Amino acid sequence: MNCFRENKNSILILVLLSIFFLEDPVFSENKEIFPKTPLGMDDVPIPEKNVITKAKYELGKMLFFENRLSLDNTVSCASCHNPKYGFSNNRQYGVGIGGKLGKRNVPTIINAAYNDFQFWDGRAKSLEEQAKSPILKKSEMGANLDKVLQFLENTPNYKNKFKMAFGEKTINLDLIVSAIASYERTILSGNSPFDYWRYGGKKNAISEKAKKGFEIFKKKGKCVKCHLVDEFSAPFTDHQFHNLGIGLDKGKREIGREAVTGRKIDMGKFKTPTLRNISQTAPYMHDGRFKTLREVIDFYVQGGIANPNLDPDMRKLDLTEKEKLNLESFLRTLDGKIIKIK
Numbered sequence: 568m569n570c571f572r573e574n575k576n577s578i579l580i581l582v583l584l585s586i587f588f589l590e591d592p593v594f595s596e597n598k599e600i601f602p603k604t605p606l607g608m609d610d611v612p613i614p615e616k617n618v619i620t621k622a623k624y625e626l627g628k629m630l631f632f633e634n635r636l637s638l639d640n641t642v643s644c645a646s647c648h649n650p651k652y653g654f655s656n657n658r659q660y661g662v663g664i665g666g667k668l669g670k671r672n673v674p675t676i677i678n679a680a681y682n683d684f685q686f687w688d689g690r691a692k693s694l695e696e697q698a699k700s701p702i703l704k705k706s707e708m709g710a711n712l713d714k715v716l717q718f719l720e721n722t723p724n725y726k727n728k729f730k731m732a733f734g735e736k737t738i739n740l741d742l743i744v745s746a747i748a749s750y751e752r753t754i755l756s757g758n759s760p761f762d763y764w765r766y767g768g769k770k771n772a773i774s775e776k777a778k779k780g781f782e783i784f785k786k787k788g789k790c791v792k793c794h795l796v797d798e799f800s801a802p803f804t805d806h807q808f809h810n811l812g813i814g815l816d817k818g819k820r821e822i823g824r825e826a827v828t829g830r831k832i833d834m835g836k837f838k839t840p841t842l843r844n845i846s847q848t849a850p851y852m853h854d855g856r857f858k859t860l861r862e863v864i865d866f867y868v869q870g871g872i873a874n875p876n877l878d879p880d881m882r883k884l885d886l887t888e889k890e891k892l893n894l895e896s897f898l899r900t901l902d903g904k905i906i907k908i909k
């Protein structure tokens with residue numbers, strides 16, 4: 568009898584404990600999230616020191632869209648990386664506080680989680696490091712950091728969300744960018760018609776024209792040399808830097824990667840961007856000079872812009888009008904939907 572009561576008591580305690588943990592918001596908010604790997608991409612790399620939790624993801628998403636991180640409360644990350652335009656801004660350059668024009672075209676943050684380097688010249692290594700730059704940069708969000716931290720501390724919703732994500736730590740810039748980077752690591756694209764065709768066994772997922780265009784992409788156009796596609800995945804970038812001559816014409820001298828490494832061989836090199844969701848992120852190139860994919864294709868047909876450091880894989884291409892159209896059809900099969908996190 569005694570023994571039965573003891574058992575009953577411990578069962579009761581167990582039940583109570585499990586209800587407590589299931590109900591405890593901090594416990595469930597700290598559950599780790601593993602973004603679903605899109606068809607055609609590898610698992611997204613997540614740094615051990617900044618795993619994604621539900622709380623961090625939700626906080627990061629709020630911060631990404633928060634105008635009040637900027638000096639005059641008008642600009643957020645999403646002003647330039649707008650989901651409506653494939654997480655870019657549909658303009659030649661970034662536009663910061665007070666309408667200040669930046670100097671470079673806004674790259675998409677779609678699949679930026681896979682990048683070995685961030686920025687066109689690769690000057691940041693991680694998403695965390697990268698995110699600090701626009702927040703503080705005078706021509707972008709120009710934040711007064713003390714004011715931003717005060718605002719977050721004094722806004723109960725944020726205060727609470729930071730507590731859920733990071734416990735009792737005082738809010739600081741490192742926590743802000745950890746949360747934003749966690750959100751960015753969920754902005755992934757694959758699952759495009761191209762992926763269903765190439766990796767999903769769906770023979771009719773793309774048109775015959777697009778299939779021919781992919782052949783040109785691989786062979787005659789030599790595009791795969793830099794925009795990689797392999798047997799199991801297609802990141803459409805080699806994560807390297809190349810000189811195509813963009814920025815070395817019109818009397819300019821943009822040194823690109825050389826500014827980071829100080830090496831002459833890096834003169835005029837810029838990072839190979841992904842081509843995923845490319846139809847949504849016009850204009851193109853680091854200076855946003857091309858409005859359409861057709862203009863980009865014509866640029867490659869001409870073999871880039873001659874200069875002493877031009878990449879050896881940049882040669883004139885002999886493509887017929889039909890081949891150019893097919894190549895463009897193929898590029899338009901790379902639009903995938905961003906998977907929503909529940």
Ligand code: HEC
Nearest residue numbers: 644647661662663671672673674679685686687698701707
């Ligand atoms: C005023 C416009 C603007 C704002 C605001 C802005 N960005 Fe950017 N972002 C850019 C431009 C322009 C670049 C490329 C700059 C360069 O390479 O020199 C860039 C680059 C990036 C990259 C690198 C992508 C790649 O493939 O190299 C990431 C990631 C990014 N931004 C995230 C953010 C986050 C997070 C925020 C908010 C904290 C933010 N951006 C705010 C304009 C903006």
Ligand code: HEC
Nearest residue numbers: 788789790793809813837838839840851852853867878880
């Ligand atoms: C030698 C390496 C290399 C080759 C070959 C190459 N690309 Fe690129 N591609 C790049 C680099 C680097 C950039 C960015 C250049 C810049 O902005 O200065 C780029 C940019 C682009 C862009 C614009 C992306 C954006 O977000 O602005 C498109 C589209 C593109 N390439 C398609 C192609 C196609 C199609 C081919 C084949 C005909 C091709 N590329 C061949 C390296 C290469």
